Amino acid sequence: MSQSRASKACDPCKRRKVRCNGQSRCQQCTHLGLRCLYTSPATSTIRKKKLLRGSVINECRNLGYLHSTGTEPTETLASRVVSVSIPASIVSHPNPSFFHEFLYEYEKYVFPMSPxxxxxxxxRMITQMNESRDAASFVYIFAAVTLNLTRGEPVQEAPATRERxxxxLTRSLEHRRxxxxxxxPNIxxxxxxxxxxxxxxGLRRLDMGFFYLREAIxxxxxLHAHSDEALSEIDMPERAQxxxxxxxxxxxxxFTALTYNRPPCLSALQGLPDHDPTLPEDVExxxxxxxxxxxxxxxxFLQYWLGEKSGVGSEWIxxxxxxxxxxxxxxxVSKLPGMMQADLIITxxxxxxxxxxxxxxxxxxSSSPDSSLLLSLSFPLRLSNQLRQFLVGIPRDMVGIHGSGILEKLFEIANVITDVVLHFPHARGEETVQRIHDIVFLKNFVYSFAGFQTLRPAMLTRKFEMIRDKYPEIREIELLL
Structure with a gap:
């Protein structure tokens, strides 16, 4: 007598289009070590409707269905980034259209800086997500990094973006093999x-960031990427990649060494990457x-910044x-697209x-007028004026697109300039006006980015208030800017 077909198949068997015996843990899943799940027809129908082409925001919200009820605070969800389990099987993914919506922004904004x-x-990897855990893991992190760099939202909406x-990121980690x-490993x-x-x-999980950076290294x-001999045996364009x-x-x-005082281990390669004709010229x-x-x-430079500074001489500076x-x-650099100019010049x-x-x-x-300008105490004020002239002429979003890294750099620049303004002798006349214009512009510019608030700029805010006390003229100028 032929075996009767189960009235209801589990989700993995449906996706693999194989016969399911309908038990609480079916034979197929038991044999292959898969997670055996049953989705009700009503739920499945509703989910299919939800996964028709829609907005990125709604799709992102749906991503949390395995991990969150939607009522947990952002900190609870983000904390799961540091402790996740690797499932025995690849769970169902959002509709591919969700990931496709990121491709344009990835190619325009992420790839030029990470080519x-x-x-x-x-x-291609989006089409392989059901068959390859490596592909699924990368696709999730590709979406995360694109969202991280391209969603400059107002402060009140930023927590929702961080949660997405x-x-x-959590889904990417779950699918890692x-x-x-x-x-x-591969590229x-x-x-x-x-x-x-x-x-x-970007989520301010700095220790985890350092861990994954060292993992990539x-x-x-x-892959012997540090060896010129090994690289010479690899064909183009894989070698250049x-x-x-x-x-x-x-x-x-x-950047991590200079910003977070973490010890570096990589040495520079002998030369720049080999020319790759598949890359756009301006990207290369x-x-x-x-x-x-x-x-x-x-x-x-690293030794002087991180360690002993006694060997620093005027000539080196x-x-x-x-x-x-x-x-x-x-x-x-002035001939490159604005996004690249912003990163290179601010750096x-x-x-x-x-x-x-x-x-x-x-x-x-020295504060002596006879000293070299490069060794002058007032040198950052000159940099402040140069930076302002550049930032005035470039769209603001060309700066914000670089995420937390460029905000860290602007924070450091602003912090040094405020210190100099506070401790340098009170300037007079035109010099005073110019100095105030520069500092007010820089303050307004850096504080206009939602992500800047994550750097906890309370100390910088206090310094700006102290500058306002030192220069009463600043109140009138603030009204004009």
Whole structure:
């Protein structure tokens, strides 16, 4: 007698289109070690309707159905980023249209600054999510990092965005496949870890961010990306892709060392990534300029910033400031798209501010009018004016698109400039007006970003209030700006 067909099949059997015996834990799922779930027909129908092409925001809300009732506070959901379990099977995913909606913004805003995984490759991985945990993990983190960099919402709406990013990051971590004894990582696993670092830092989970950055670096070492000999055996364009991944980790690690005082381990490669004709020309040029920016943060710079500063001399300070002031560099960068200009030029101003702080910590600066401008106590005021002139001429969203990293740089620049204004002798006449214009503009600019509030700028706010007391003229100028 033929075996009767079960009246109701479990979800995994439905997706795999195989016969299900309908038991509470069916034979198929027991054999394969899958999670056996049954969705009621009514729920399934409703869910299909919900997963028809819709807004990104509504889809993101639906992502939490496995983890949250929707009533938990943001902190509870975000805290799950640091402790998640890896399921035995891949659970159902949102409709592919949800992920497709991120592709345009990824290609326009994320890929130019992280030019490793092409949008067409992401699109291919979206189609593989049900068959490949690695693909599913990357697709979730691709959506998270795109959302992290492209949703500049008002302060009151920012918590909802943070929760969506945390949910996507959590789903990515759940689908990650453990690296087996004989397993070999690939470029996708490297970028999954690096994007996890970026999202963790954006959520202010700095320790987790450092963990995933070091994980990405470890995977690069497993791929021998640090070895010129090993790289020479890899064909193009994979070789250039691996080199760009290495350099991006180098950039992130240098930034992390300077901002959060974490020890770096990567050395610079012998040269820039090999030319890749598949990359847009401005993306390749902009990325190479970014590499050159952080190559100026050499071992000596790191030693002076993180450790012993007694060896710092006036000659080193002046030479480093001259390298950072290169007029030829500025002319080349001015031809790039505004988004790249914003990152590159603000980074240069940030590095010049850090170099000035190294000099200050070793008492190499002077207020004498006869001293070198590069060794002057008032040098940050000059940088403030230059930065203002640049920011006035560039759309604000070209700055905000870079996320928390660029806000950290602006925070440091503003913090140093306010200190100088507070402690430098009271200026007179035109110099006073110019100084106040610059400081008020910078204050209004940095505080206009919702993400700036996550940096807890209370101390900076107090400094601005002290400046208002020192310069009564500021109140009149504030009304004009």
């Amino acid at each position: 490793v995984i092409l949008a067409k490759d992401v699109e 990013i945390a949910t996507l 453990p690296l087996g004894f004989d397993a070999q 996708v696993s490297v970028m999954t870890s690096l994007f996890s670092e970026m999202c963790s830092v 470890s995977l690069l070492y497993m 691996l080199q760009r991944a290495y350099w991006e980790c180098f950039i992130h690690e240098r 040029i902009g990325f190479n300029h970014n590499i050159n920016n952080f190559c100026l943060v050499d071992r000596e 002046e030479n480093k400031q001259l390298q950072l002031e290169d007029n030829t560099w500025h002319r080349q 240069r101003h940030w590095l010049r501010t850090l170099t000035w702080q190294i000099a200050l910590s070793n008492t190499l600066l």
